[in-house]
Amino acid sequence: MRLYNTLTKSEEEFSPKKHNMVRMYVCGVTPYDYCHIGHGRSYLVYDILYRFLESEGYKVLWIQNFTDIDDKIINRANELGIPPKELADRFISEYFVDMDRFGISRAFVYPRVTEHIEEIVEFIGKIIEKGYAYESDGDVYFSVRSYPYYGKLSKRSLEEMMAGARVDPSEKKRDPLDFALWKSAKPGEPYWESPWGKGRPGWHIECSVMSLLYLGEEIDIHGGGADLIFPHHENEKAQSEAVIGDGKFVRFWIHNGLVNLKSEKMSKSTGNFIVLREALNSYKPEVLRLYLLGTHYRSPLDFDPQALEDTGRAYSRIEDTVKLLAHIPDPPSPVYDQAFFDFKSALSNDLNTPQAIGVLFSYIRENRPILDKGAWDPILPIFKFNLLKMCEILGFKFSELTKVSLDTNKLREVMDIVIKIRNRLRQEKRFDLSDEIRDSLNSIGIILEDTKEGTRWKMS
Ligand SMILES: [Zn+2]
Numbered sequence: 001m002r003l004y005n006t007l008t009k010s011e012e013e014f015s016p017k018k019h020n021m022v023r024m025y026v027c028g029v030t031p032y033d034y035c036h037i038g039h040g041r042s043y044l045v046y047d048i049l050y051r052f053l054e055s056e057g058y059k060v061l062w063i064q065n066f067t068d069i070d071d072k073i074i075n076r077a078n079e080l081g082i083p084p085k086e087l088a089d090r091f092i093s094e095y096f097v098d099m100d101r102f103g104i105s106r107a108f109v110y111p112r113v114t115e116h117i118e119e120i121v122e123f124i125g126k127i128i129e130k131g132y133a134y135e136s137d138g139d140v141y142f143s144v145r146s147y148p149y150y151g152k153l154s155k156r157s158l159e160e161m162m163a164g165a166r167v168d169p170s171e172k173k174r175d176p177l178d179f180a181l182w183k184s185a186k187p188g189e190p191y192w193e194s195p196w197g198k199g200r201p202g203w204h205i206e207c208s209v210m211s212l213l214y215l216g217e218e219i220d221i222h223g224g225g226a227d228l229i230f231p232h233h234e235n236e237k238a239q240s241e242a243v244i245g246d247g248k249f250v251r252f253w254i255h256n257g258l259v260n261l262k263s264e265k266m267s268k269s270t271g272n273f274i275v276l277r278e279a280l281n282s283y284k285p286e287v288l289r290l291y292l293l294g295t296h297y298r299s300p301l302d303f304d305p306q307a308l309e310d311t312g313r314a315y316s317r318i319e320d321t322v323k324l325l326a327h328i329p330d331p332p333s334p335v336y337d338q339a340f341f342d343f344k345s346a347l348s349n350d351l352n353t354p355q356a357i358g359v360l361f362s363y364i365r366e367n368r369p370i371l372d373k374g375a376w377d378p379i380l381p382i383f384k385f386n387l388l389k390m391c392e393i394l395g396f397k398f399s400e401l402t403k404v405s406l407d408t409n410k411l412r413e414v415m416d417i418v419i420k421i422r423n424r425l426r427q428e429k430r431f432d433l434s435d436e437i438r439d440s441l442n443s444i445g446i447i448l449e450d451t452k453e454g455t456r457w458k459m460s
Contacts, residue, residue: 001348
């Protein structure tokens with residue numbers, strides 16, 4: 001598979017560093033409110049990457065954090081008059097309600113900042129020891145100018161960063177470029193004990209610590225939205241590699257494009273957003289998935305409700321086909337069509353979902369006439385198998401439509417009817433039809449035996 005690596009600004013051949021295990025860390029949400037479509041798109045991208053890699057035979061160890069302590073959580077909890085933990089717990093469960101409904105696969109572990117304070121404090125201590133961070137009146141800062149590789153991921157120079165740097169007067173930095181690893185507690189805020197006094201971690205340090213703790217060094221993929229490249233991922237990389245060595249943190253940095261609404265970035269803080277749950281109330285999860293996957297993951301996406309209506313109609317074509325295929329048996333063993341290889345090859349080309357979706361629709365176009373004839377055709381089980389495989393990788397769930405769960409009693413009743421009709425045909429000497437019934441049943445694994453006592457059937 002080829003994947004675009006933000007670090008090298010190029011597509012590179014991807015394979016995991018260790019065995020067939022892909023170690024993937026994805027930056028999670030700060031649970032202080034409901035997720036918007038931008039979050040939905042981001043986790044959908046990693047869900048598709050996960051599903052595709054698993055379908056290629058890899059095991060994906062996906063770790064995703066929750067930033068469950070942060071200024072935004074503290075402020076919102078104060079507004080509502082509830083403890084920050086209560087707010088974070090509530091929106092972590094809301095996160096799962098929405099993402100489960102949207103069909104996002106579950107990560108392996110969802111570590112939370114507040115459950116890893118001890119490891120975070122220990123890691124900050126190591127950065128200070130190495131000489132890349134300093135304590136200042138209860139805060140700890142990473143000294144950006146002392147670290148020679150800072151800016152390598154986001155390709156920014158110190159001058160450019162200086163121009164964008166803002167100084168908060170409450171911070172006690174030596175340099176506007178420095179960023180907080182530990183913040184001393186303000187009165188009334190939740191705090192933890194540390195060698196620098198009571199406080200809590202800065203935003204970026206958690207991901208370094210949890211990624212290293214759960215996945216080790218040189219992990220295969222670290223992902224998130226393009227808005228995380230700077231400063232979040234630049235800072236994660238610097239503080240991690242200040243301790244473990246340059247280039248030792250992550251192999252592939254993957255970033256998805258953002259979702260725009262009315263040509264502006266969809267963002268909670270600016271109020272320009274559509275809540276994912278509302279979208280899921282208006283559209284089927286599969287329609288929303290198909291719509292978002294219709295744009296390549298690295299491109300920005302202009303959210304357009306009108307286009308979503310069109311996607312709804314396109315999706316009905318898939319759903320309708322799957323429904324018609326529901327009564328077709330599965331092939332006795334997997335038979336892969338060229339279309340399936342084309343589909344996979346599109347995805348292995350930097351996860352080109354628009355191209356893969358194109359393959360899926362032309363596969364339907366090609367085979368629908370055979371299906372629409374309504375007659376048995378040996379191509380149909382193969383069509384069903386390959387189409388459902390594609391749908392599975394795109395995260396479309398049809399289990400209730402496609403699992404024909406005929407229990408044995410029901411099957412016996414159905415076979416009694418079939419045999420009775422076939423006997424009538426034989427009495428009327430319409431052997432072409434009675435033979436066709438026998439042969440068709442035979443091809444799906446049901447064998448008819450005509451004996452003196454009558455007709456028996458058995459599974460082959
Ligand atoms: Zn992160």
